[in-house]
Amino acid sequence: MTSGNTERFIDLRSDTVTRPTAWMWEAMQTASLGDDTLEGDPTVRALEHLAAVMTGKEEAMFVVSGTMGNLIASLCHATRGGEAVIDAQAHMAKSEAGGMSRLAHLFPVLIPSVRGEMDLDQLAGALRPGFSRYGQPTAMVGVESTHNHSGGYVPSLAYLADVHALALRASVPVHMDGARIFNAAAALSVDVAQIAAHCESLTFCLSKGLSAPMGAMLAGSHAMIEQARTFRRMTGGGLRQAGIMAAAGKVALETMVTRLAEDNRRAQRLWTGLAAIDPQLVDAVPSNSNIVRLRVAEQRERNPKAWEAALAKHGVLARASGTATLRLVTHRHIGDDDIEETIAAVASIRDAFAASAAPLGGL
Numbered sequence: 001m002t003s004g005n006t007e008r009f010i011d012l013r014s015d016t017v018t019r020p021t022a023w024m025w026e027a028m029q030t031a032s033l034g035d036d037t038l039e040g041d042p043t044v045r046a047l048e049h050l051a052a053v054m055t056g057k058e059e060a061m062f063v064v065s066g067t068m069g070n071l072i073a074s075l076c077h078a079t080r081g082g083e084a085v086i087d088a089q090a091h092m093a094k095s096e097a098g099g100m101s102r103l104a105h106l107f108p109v110l111i112p113s114v115r116g117e118m119d120l121d122q123l124a125g126a127l128r129p130g131f132s133r134y135g136q137p138t139a140m141v142g143v144e145s146t147h148n149h150s151g152g153y154v155p156s157l158a159y160l161a162d163v164h165a166l167a168l169r170a171s172v173p174v175h176m177d178g179a180r181i182f183n184a185a186a187a188l189s190v191d192v193a194q195i196a197a198h199c200e201s202l203t204f205c206l207s208k209g210l211s212a213p214m215g216a217m218l219a220g221s222h223a224m225i226e227q228a229r230t231f232r233r234m235t236g237g238g239l240r241q242a243g244i245m246a247a248a249g250k251v252a253l254e255t256m257v258t259r260l261a262e263d264n265r266r267a268q269r270l271w272t273g274l275a276a277i278d279p280q281l282v283d284a285v286p287s288n289s290n291i292v293r294l295r296v297a298e299q300r301e302r303n304p305k306a307w308e309a310a311l312a313k314h315g316v317l318a319r320a321s322g323t324a325t326l327r328l329v330t331h332r333h334i335g336d337d338d339i340e341e342t343i344a345a346v347a348s349i350r351d352a353f354a355a356s357a358a359p360l361g362g363l
Ligand SMILES: *Cc1c(COP(=O)(O)O)cnc(C)c1O
Pocket: 064, 065, 066, 067, 068, 091, 092, 144, 146, 147, 148, 177, 179, 180, 205, 207, 215, 216
């Protein structure tokens, strides 16, 4: 792995490992360019227009990463500091280095969630429309779709509508971390705009299943995105000939959206195959998107790290996440055969673990 050459592996660590397509390379080479911090880059502008149309928002802005998009949204919504009501398993809460609190000065109020959906009673109780003797107002409510740390679950439209209604009643904007929102749209058989209708702002990644080499989009109202451009500059995201990357992102939106249903389907097949080995190996309900969690750690020696190593010996790369699970993510470079090989590898590792009292030596 130190060589960085992982191409001969079945790489299920993340959909971020996807390489640019031939059309992307070509678009990158032939893109019309400008200085995006001076007069503006025409290819970036075209991508931003397309993203706004697809999400049904007034405007969109190209950013370096999903994390940067979420941070800038937090900065925009945190007009007077305040609280961010967000689920305890949210990527923004767990995996973005605390930017929401450390840089946007939002105090996170964490709500428990099940399969990516927060408890609505607790959410309603946590919303504060204004200052009180003891508290500061809620600046933002966060939702996430698909929901990464729960294992790729897709919050229902009804749930998103409920959250939005509660937030609007308290005059609080909803920000959606939609890193994999196109996988969610495929799973729900709706347009992304129908999901995005339930938030004031959203971030989505171009660099995951959509296969662009880098980049994400932040979408929202004209007023918000105007402010967001200042915050992008402030956070070091003022790019120059960004059209080279935007060109790949534009091809991603034009050509890579519909195929995500395939990734979702292969993940369902993976879930079914693993469940057939042992139902305890997977979550009770499949996620409907492109993430499957493998539940391990019956014993200390057979923990996620041990499984990660054992799978690598079978040519399968997966990532340990937490103390009891590994995360497997399907994407464009994973075919049907790779799924069957992965299922077979899990079956054989499980047998080897079961047969051997000596934990790792026999593998
Ligand atoms: C990947 C991801 C992000 C962050 O994206 P980066 O581009 O890696 O910064 C944010 N939220 C969720 C849910 C993600 O899965």
